[in-house]
Amino acid sequence: EAQVTQNPRYLxxxxxxxxxxxxSQNMNHEYMSWYRQDPGLGLRQIYYSMNxxxxxxxxxxxxxxxxxxxxxxxxxxxxxPSPNQTSLYxxxxxxxxxxxxQYFGPGTRLTVT
Amino acid sequence: QxxxxxxxQSLIVQKGGIPIINCAxxxxxxxxxxxxxxxxxxxxxxxxxxxxxxxxxxxGRFTISFNKSAKQFSLHIMDSQPGDSATYFCAAxxxxxxFGNEKLTFGTGTRLTIIP
Numbered sequence: 001e002a003q004v005t006q007n008p009r010y011l012x013x014x015x016x017x018x019x020x021x022x023x024s025q026n027m028n029h030e031y032m033s034w035y036r037q038d039p040g041l042g043l044r045q046i047y048y049s050m051n052x053x054x055x056x057x058x059x060x061x062x063x064x065x066x067x068x069x070x071x072x073x074x075x076x077x078x079x080x081p082s083p084n085q086t087s088l089y090x091x092x093x094x095x096x097x098x099x100x101x102q103y104f105g106p107g108t109r110l111t112v113t
Numbered sequence: 114q115x116x117x118x119x120x121x122q123s124l125i126v127q128k129g130g131i132p133i134i135n136c137a138x139x140x141x142x143x144x145x146x147x148x149x150x151x152x153x154x155x156x157x158x159x160x161x162x163x164x165x166x167x168x169x170x171x172x173g174r175f176t177i178s179f180n181k182s183a184k185q186f187s188l189h190i191m192d193s194q195p196g197d198s199a200t201y202f203c204a205a206x207x208x209x210x211x212f213g214n215e216k217l218t219f220g221t222g223t224r225l226t227i228i229p
Contacts, residue, residue, distance in 0.1 A: 031215060033216065040221055042117075042202060042220055042221045044219070045217070050214075056214065058214070059216075090156050090157070092156075097215070099145070099208070099215030099217065100146075100147040100159075100204070101162070102159070102217060104158065106154070107156050
């Protein structure tokens, strides 16, 4: 089954404690992105990757890091989480040239206290 | 700044009615206009998409109407059912030049409830 998986699905942490959210896709897609979803703001892109070892900032990259060492994986790293990073996070993947057709993971709900 | 404006924020329609969700954009560089459907606890999923050189597209009970001169597009759901209750996001995609960002710019979402 073609899918994007994320782990964990739910995470509660404290300010400053480093965390990683994993993302994996099995569709051999070139592009992967991270979005955050907040009420009244829709989904906003955090970072994206066009291929292995190629990443760049989206609209709201502050406080986040990513890496793309393998084509299927695209982890999101919060090195020092803060309460304003409490949000619902989605990983997505797509084929090159089909930016309108993105496949989203099930989401990770993060709470930073 | 928000580049895709969506309304209404929430909508309640009786079963069989035709909910309409509207979006407007400013950036003429957008090359595709998709709609995504999101059920509680799930990620958004592509529902239907339209190119700016087409005025209407239908897929089953879902129709996108597109007005290029007004920079507006809308989603209509015919014969709506309780199972259509979800959050709907309009979006606009940016065609990348030279292998750049092909991101989606999303509207703020519409929570649709279809009552029996």
